[in-house]
Amino acid sequence: INxxxxxxxxxxxxxxxxxxxxxxxGHMNHNAxxxxxxxxxLHISKKIIDVVNRLYELNLIDxxxxxxxxxxxxxxxxxxxxTKELIKQFKQVKFQPYHIQNHIERESIILxxxxxxxxxxxxxxxxxxMRSILIEYNQLISRTFIDIPELDEPLIxxxxxxxxxxxxxxxxxxxxxxxxxEDGGRFFGGWWQRVPSEWRTKIYINNMQTVEDDYSxxxxxxxxxxxxxxxxxxxxxxxxxxxxxxxxxxxxxxxxVKKLLLIAINAKTESSAFRAVKSELxxxxxxxxxxxxxxxxxxxxxxEKHYEIADDFCTGKGLGLMNLDGKxxxxxxxxxxxxxxxxxxxxxxxxxxxxxxxxxxxxxxEGIMQITNQxxxxxxxxxxxxxxxxxxxxxxxxxxxxxxxHLGETAPNRSKGYIYRQQLFEEYLGKEI
Numbered sequence: 001i002n003x004x005x006x007x008x009x010x011x012x013x014x015x016x017x018x019x020x021x022x023x024x025x026g027h028m029n030h031n032a033x034x035x036x037x038x039x040x041x042l043h044i045s046k047k048i049i050d051v052v053n054r055l056y057e058l059n060l061i062d063x064x065x066x067x068x069x070x071x072x073x074x075x076x077x078x079x080x081x082x083t084k085e086l087i088k089q090f091k092q093v094k095f096q097p098y099h100i101q102n103h104i105e106r107e108s109i110i111l112x113x114x115x116x117x118x119x120x121x122x123x124x125x126x127x128x129x130m131r132s133i134l135i136e137y138n139q140l141i142s143r144t145f146i147d148i149p150e151l152d153e154p155l156i157x158x159x160x161x162x163x164x165x166x167x168x169x170x171x172x173x174x175x176x177x178x179x180x181x182e183d184g185g186r187f188f189g190g191w192w193q194r195v196p197s198e199w200r201t202k203i204y205i206n207n208m209q210t211v212e213d214d215y216s217x218x219x220x221x222x223x224x225x226x227x228x229x230x231x232x233x234x235x236x237x238x239x240x241x242x243x244x245x246x247x248x249x250x251x252x253x254x255x256x257v258k259k260l261l262l263i264a265i266n267a268k269t270e271s272s273a274f275r276a277v278k279s280e281l282x283x284x285x286x287x288x289x290x291x292x293x294x295x296x297x298x299x300x301x302x303x304e305k306h307y308e309i310a311d312d313f314c315t316g317k318g319l320g321l322m323n324l325d326g327k328x329x330x331x332x333x334x335x336x337x338x339x340x341x342x343x344x345x346x347x348x349x350x351x352x353x354x355x356x357x358x359x360x361x362x363x364x365x366e367g368i369m370q371i372t373n374q375x376x377x378x379x380x381x382x383x384x385x386x387x388x389x390x391x392x393x394x395x396x397x398x399x400x401x402x403x404x405x406h407l408g409e410t411a412p413n414r415s416k417g418y419i420y421r422q423q424l425f426e427e428y429l430g431k432e433i
Contacts (some may be wrong), residue, residue, distance in 0.1 A: 004051045007042060010100055012061065012082045013090050017097045018164040019155060023079040026052065028066065040116050041105040052080060060086040098428035101142065104170045106312035108134040108176045112184075119179060127181075127401030131175060133330060137337045141170050146192070148202045152417035156195055163194050165333045167425070171346070174326065185326030187333070187345045201382050202412060207422060209333055210381035214349035214362050215325075215368070218377065219265050222321045223309040225372040232377065237283045241303040245294060252285045260295065261302055269300065273314055296332075308364040322347075324371060331367040357385025 015022040030046040057060045066078040068084040082090070109131050111121045128400070147154065147165060153227070154165040169191040177184035192203060203210050207356050215221075217231075217239040224231040231239070247253045260277050266274035271292070278290040288294075303310035336343040336352070343361070344351040352360045361379060368377055 001047055002050065003042070004048045007044060008048065008055065009086075012080070012086065013093070014097060014168050016082050016087060016090055017161060018166050018168065020315060021081075022164075023064075023081045025077045025079050028052070028078045037118075038107050038120070039110070041103045041107060052078075055086075056080075058360055080083065095429060097423050098167050098425055100168065102138070108138065108173045108296070110173050111179065111181070112175060112177050113179050114177075116177075123246045133280065133334050133337070134172060134174065137333050138171055140337055140342055141172065141190070141339065143429060144170075145422060146170065146190075146206060146342070146344070147205050147292055147418055147421055148199065148414040149204055149414040149418045150202060152415040153240075153247060154417065154421065156199055163191060164250065165191055165195075174330075176323075177319055182323055184325045184371070186347055187329055190344060192344045192351065193346055200346065200351065203344070203351060205344070205351070208353045208355070209383065210344075210351050210380060211354050211357050211360070211385045212346070212349055212351045213357075213364055214346075214380045214382070215328075215364065216378035218325060219318070220306065220309065220349040221374070221377055222324050223265065223312055223317070225324075225374045227300075228306055229308060230374045232374075237305070242298070244298055244301070247285070249290055252288070256281060256285060256288070257298065257302065260298055261306075264299060264313040265314070265316050265321065266300070268312050268316040269359050270296070270314045273299075327371045328367040331370055332363050335363050335366075342412050354383060355386040357381075358387040362382065400425075 011024055015024050026048070028049050029387060030049065033044065033046045033048070034040060035043045035045040039086050052061070052063070056063055060083055061080045062083055063078055063080040066076045101276065111119055111128055113119050147152075148156075151165060155327075156163045156165065170189070172187050172189040175184055175186065175188055199213055201210075220239050223233045224234075227335060240254050240261065242257055244253045244256060247256060256277070259281055260273065262271045262278075263276045264270075267276065274292050276297045281288075281292055299313070303313060329347070329350075332350055333343060333345060336356075336359075338360075340355055343356075343360070350360060352363065364379055365377075368374065
């Protein structure tokens with residue numbers, strides 16, 4: 001029972017450290033606990049229910065009881081959070097949040113069924129290889145300081161959620177779907193995957209600026225590759241350049257076409273694709289009606305431009321493509337980890353310290369060649385890399401000086417909170433400050 005108390009209190013402490021209003025979710029049904037599951041590395045049993053109830057009786061936690069309604073989308077598990085009395089105890093502890101780490105045996109290879117429930121599986125040599133890569137990667141990331149200098153409080157607040165920039169949100173897993181190793185397989189877990197794109201450009205790794213390289217139109221390119229076609233060699237230009245009625249702003253037009261194409265690749269029906277596009281873009285392009293009849297025209301134009309892969313739209317082919325981009329990401333992560341260089345994966349884009357810009361571009365090109373045997377893709381860059389900066393040093397002095405000036409002007413001020421978090425992290429690693 002002591003182990004269960006420790007787990008409950010440590011998780012409550014982590015949640016409170018990340019945000020005072022954060023709540024933990026947990027089942028209060030005995031059938032929800034399988035102590036011998038590969039997904040339960042701490043072997044937590046139904047005893048945790050007694051611990052939660054006792055903490056509540058002692059006024060150390062508050063809770064809201066969950067509920068279950070058959071055939072309903074609105075089921076809730078019980079939520080718990082620390083009371084003022086428990087928070088007083090947390091404020092007196094001698095350790096820092098960095099000292100609370102993931103269990104060494106935490107499972108990083110996840111297989112789910114069609115209901116998105118984690119299910120059992122047997123290991124084989126390939127699964128062991130994938131897990132070995134992730135173990136090494138997670139160990140590297142755990143000793144890497146990843147933060148945003150301008151944040152005094154390590155928190156990003158959007159209109160509907162807050163995102164903790166936290167050392168406890170760095171553990172990465174691969175998730176496969178539909179009870180098969182052929183669907184899904186993407187890397188999930190890091191807080192950097194959840195922040196808006198404009199914040200990703202502000203991430204520092206080990207107190208160094210970063211660059212982000214993004215495979216341009218990766219999923220359409222992969223669909224073409226599945227047909228034995230090299231989209232780059234077809235010279236079709238921008239995959240998103242089509243006519244869109246009733247939109248005259250070029251940025252909005254491209255945003256709509258890109259979103260519809262990528263969603264159509266993953267959606268199972270046209271109507272579900274149109275609903276998803278409307279949900280995601282209605283606020284960003286408020287003057288556009290997003291009527292299904294209008295979106296049908298856009299989809300028709302996309303099918304005409306990409307007629308070779310048009311029969312794959314709205315058929316749910318996306319999970320298979322995620323399997324391919326997961327393999328490409330694995331190649332990149334493995335190579336960087338073997339070189340002891342942290343890389344952050346955003347599915348089809350990657351963030352590295354800015355002095356590793358050449359290695360990232362080279363490895364991304366190698367990865368797609370290894371997995372698809374197709375030509376080199378277009379890669380878009382956000383930020384200015386070290387080698388990119390120095391490439392013109394002796395060729396165009398004025399351009400070089402302009403780039404140096406730009407780096408200086410865009411470098412953020414390191415907030416007091418950031419400096420403090422860095423000091424705590426270095427203390428945790430045993431470094432001198």
